[in-house]
Amino acid sequence: MKTLFARNAPRTAGQSPAPRIMLPLALPLLLVLSACAFAPDGSAPQVASPASYGVEPTPSASAEAGGVAQRFEQGARPVPQWWKRYNSDALNALVEEGLANSPDLAAAERNLAGAREQLRAQVNSSLLPSVDAGAKGTRNRALTMPNLPQPTALYNVFTGQIQATYDLDLFGAARFANASLGAQVQQQAFQLESARRSLAGNIVTGAITSASLAERVALTEKQVVLLRQVARDTQRRYELGSASQNDALDSDQDAATLEASLPGLRAQWQATRHALAVLLGRSPDQAPDDLAFSQLAVPAAVPVVVPSELLASRPDILVAGEVVQAAAADVGVATAQLFPSLSLSASMGQGGFSWPAAVSGAGSIWAIGASLTQPIFHGGALLAERRAAKERYEASVLQYKQTVLTAFKDVADTLARLDADGQALASAESSRRAAEQSYRNTASRVRLGALAPYTAFAAEQHYVAARLRELEYANARLTETAALFQAMGSPASAPEVVAQQR
DSSP: OBBBOOOOOOOOOOOOOOSOOOOOHHHHHHHHHHHHOOSSOOOOOOOOOOSSSSSSSSSBBBOOTTTOOOOETTTOOOOTTGGGGGHHHHHHHHHHHHHOOOHHHHHHHHHHHHHHHHHHHHHHHSSSSSEEEEEEEEEEEEEEOOOOOOOOOOEEEEEEEEEEEEOOOTTTTHHHHHHHHHHHHHHHHHHHHHHHHHHHHHHHHHHHHHHHHHHHHHHHHHHHHHHHHHHHHHHHHHHSSSSOOOHHHHHHHHHHHHHEEEEEHHHHHHHHHHHHHTTTTTGGGOOOOOOOOOOOOOEEEEEOOOOOHHTTTOHHHHHHHHHHHHHHHHHHHHHHTTTTTEEEEEEEEEEESSHHHSGGGGGGGEEEEEEOOOOOOOHHHHHHHHHHHHHHHHHHHHHHHHHHHHHHHHHHHHHHHHHHHHHHHHHHHHHHHHHHHHHHHHHHHHHTTSOOOOHHHHHOOOOOOOOOOOHHHHHEEEEHHHHHHHHHSSSOOOOOTTTOOO
């Protein structure tokens, strides 16, 4: 509704002066006079940074295993292309292929480009006037007046106009709306960066796991062969009376139990290869060959970002910060809706009752005007919308804090697991070396005739089992290292959005 202005009318004795501005305008002014801000500043809330990530201080290095004692570089910066620290050209090629060919990543890039164009459209429409051209031709019939014998009038109307409109952003409604949309676009930019790094991490983890499973399948097949040989020897000894029937049955059961696990293990290996192929943008039947697990070198040094700096390197935290920015701007939009809005309009063109008259000098038409609108009564809807926007802002602040705490926990858990993997791998290596030496000693004694042949098969089976345990912890160490690189975030923020209005 248009706000009315009037001169002071005559008043009787005792009557208070009529206000110059009507009561509906008083509410926004009272909001300003009462120091009620249009919107929060949108800054990310302060979160106390811990002295260390976990309940125990981060060690300077892990236990030495595989000839490497991983160093935890305190205060280091995140590594951009961290997968190259595995020193595997084949692994680097897989990551580069996935980043170049992933449909999911390409779709995310397209969505971001579309969001940027939408932001550009909204910003331009709010900052610049809109100009439109139109033409219209109509044939009309005018009704006659009652009781008059005049015939019905038929006439034509031809008009052509250029119209311009411009909404003045007096109280920042458009500016806040642009800031909100800009923050949403920035969220997508950070999410794209997160998706890119997650894709690289999944490819690295998938390639390592697939190589480990291939090695595990080969060792398990060898272990089954050995157990079957032990079972046959035990059966022969039972037939000769040097072993009990229970010994023969137990040996056969051990071999059958391990052999029953092979189909599931092979299926898990194939599923991992299929998943890796899809990550690379290939069909499952085009899965790449497995890497040589023994040639994968665990990175000797991993960065441990200072907790206070993690806030600027983790994409998920940066996304949460942009959510706070957008929610704060939405409060500004809801507040500005309580204030008057002013719109300017102008038009010029030609018009007439015939085409020659319309294009002649006498047919020139123009108009110019302004419209001022002030909300008066909306059933409390505008104030309720503002309160709802403020509640959403407070919720976004709390969600930001929760995201930060979860990120700290993610890093703490990964550091603890990686340190434990190093210790477990060191123990597994020691166990494997002892089993290997025991197997060699037993094989030598069998060749000399000091022991029965079946003891060599049993010793070799224990050696293969020790290698399987070592393989399990080596795989965990490699994959947890990738997880720690991921947990540290990106060394630089995602690209800035264009024409963002803060």
